[in-house]
Amino acid sequence: MQALPLSSIAVTHPPAKLNLFLELMGKREDGYHDIDTVMVAIDWRDQLRIQQSETPGVQLAVQWMPSLEIVARELGVDPDSDQGQSLLAIPDDSRNLVHRALVRFAEHFGLATGFSCHLAKSIPAGAGMGGASSDAASALLCAATLSGIPQDHPDLVVLAAELGSDIPFFLGNAATAWTAARAQGRGEQLTPVALTTQLNTVVAFPATSLSTAKIYSESSISDTPQPADAFIGALKTGDWGSIASHMCNRLQEPASKIAPQIDEILKSMWHLGLRGCQLTGSGSACFGLAESAIHATRLASQLRNQYSAVQQRGVRSDADRQSLPTARVVAASSVLVPASIQIE
Numbered sequence: 001m002q003a004l005p006l007s008s009i010a011v012t013h014p015p016a017k018l019n020l021f022l023e024l025m026g027k028r029e030d031g032y033h034d035i036d037t038v039m040v041a042i043d044w045r046d047q048l049r050i051q052q053s054e055t056p057g058v059q060l061a062v063q064w065m066p067s068l069e070i071v072a073r074e075l076g077v078d079p080d081s082d083q084g085q086s087l088l089a090i091p092d093d094s095r096n097l098v099h100r101a102l103v104r105f106a107e108h109f110g111l112a113t114g115f116s117c118h119l120a121k122s123i124p125a126g127a128g129m130g131g132a133s134s135d136a137a138s139a140l141l142c143a144a145t146l147s148g149i150p151q152d153h154p155d156l157v158v159l160a161a162e163l164g165s166d167i168p169f170f171l172g173n174a175a176t177a178w179t180a181a182r183a184q185g186r187g188e189q190l191t192p193v194a195l196t197t198q199l200n201t202v203v204a205f206p207a208t209s210l211s212t213a214k215i216y217s218e219s220s221i222s223d224t225p226q227p228a229d230a231f232i233g234a235l236k237t238g239d240w241g242s243i244a245s246h247m248c249n250r251l252q253e254p255a256s257k258i259a260p261q262i263d264e265i266l267k268s269m270w271h272l273g274l275r276g277c278q279l280t281g282s283g284s285a286c287f288g289l290a291e292s293a294i295h296a297t298r299l300a301s302q303l304r305n306q307y308s309a310v311q312q313r314g315v316r317s318d319a320d321r322q323s324l325p326t327a328r329v330v331a332a333s334s335v336l337v338p339a340s341i342q343i344e
């Protein structure tokens with residue numbers, strides 16, 4: 001394969017993920033946990049545009065979609081406040097996983113050229129939805145396409161696992177077209193799981209970001225950890241009620257101790273009629289399953305109305321926020337077709 005001309009732009013739409021099942025199997029000596037999780041990619045997506053540049057190095061510009069103001073309003077935060085900054089300030093330097101992924105890619109493959117990219121964020125950060133990991137996996141695949149390296153080059157999987165535990169899942173989702181996978185080890189050992197039905201979810205991101213390392217450090221391992229087999233059995237039936245009743249996330253307890261609004265959001269989701277309501281990953285986003293896509297859209301709109309009523313009452317103190325949380329709410333389905341890379 002040949003590198004594409006420098007004028008080519010690779011465009012793709014990295015999806016978020018939800019952890020339908022997450023059990024902690026044990027603590028490891030390297031500071032990580034062995035986990036058994038089942039993840040599904042959903043159609044809540046960022047947008048990434050990458051072009052090669054003549055000079056080495058990575059230039060990254062980041063913005064919110066549809067705009068910073070609209071996302072801040074949905075979250076009920078002032079974008080200039082400390083809370084707004086902690087939720088909405090996405091780094092555009094080497095702290096960004098896209099930047100790190102492209103630097104590692106260029107080093108590894110000995111490229112003389114660099115990359116210039118534009119990242120439009122929609123997936124909340126610090127939400128347990130794997131937004132940064134998905135962006136990084138897409139960046140590796142776009143860089144490979146532009147540089148004439150095959151998408152199934154085995155070194156890409158190695159680079160992905162070095163950069164973060166969730167990144168191999170997204171690489172597999174985009175490169176080999178699986179929607180759901182079981183992830184074991186620290187998350188990098190993947191087995192695709194066939195979905196027999198589209199899952200329809202409502203996802204709510206409370207206006208708080210949680211640190212993955214902190215949530216793991218506050219977690220505890222059950223005396224009898226349950227592997228994902230029974231859950232995968234339920235998933236194969238395609239019956240959403242059975243799937244919902246087998247879901248669980250061992251990180252929910254430590255996350256809701258740190259962010260009590262998680263419990264409030266889960267309660268309001270349950271009362272609306274969503275099932276299997278739980279945290280995704282290390283949080284703070286919560287989700288529940290709905291019977292159909294139309295049902296999910298209707299329930300998301302009802303939930304959004306509840307939270308915007310809270311905002312309109314002008315509730316702003318921390319105590320009020322905890323008892324009457326605000327959240328960004330989206331109806332999202334499992335993706336049946338992975339994000340392709342278009343060349344412009």
Ligand SMILES: C[C@](O)(CO)[C@H](O)COP(=O)(O)OP(=O)(O)OC[C@H]1O[C@@H](n2ccc(N)nc2=O)[C@H](O)[C@@H]1O
Pocket residue numbers: 019022031032033034035037039128130133163164165166167185186187212213216281282
């Ligand atoms: C919570 C999940 O999103 C579930 O899919 C993932 O396990 C987190 O994956 P990630 O964000 O890619 O995490 P990494 O960047 O690899 O690790 C961040 C930190 O989380 C903790 N960590 C992460 C993964 C894991 N299996 N055990 C851990 O204890 C470690 O303290 C690590 O330093």
Ligand SMILES: Nc1ncnc2c1ncn2[C@@H]1O[C@H](COP(=O)(O)OP(=O)(O)OP(=O)(O)O)[C@@H](O)[C@H]1O
Pocket residue numbers: 089090091095096097098119121124125126127128129130131132133135136166209210212281282283284
């Ligand atoms: N491309 C990116 N998009 C968003 N955040 C990024 C990105 N790169 C680095 N970050 C930083 O990483 C932090 C967490 O990002 P991320 O969105 O992956 O969290 P998460 O949804 O909790 O992920 P996970 O489920 O993998 O734990 C944010 O605080 C943000 O500052």
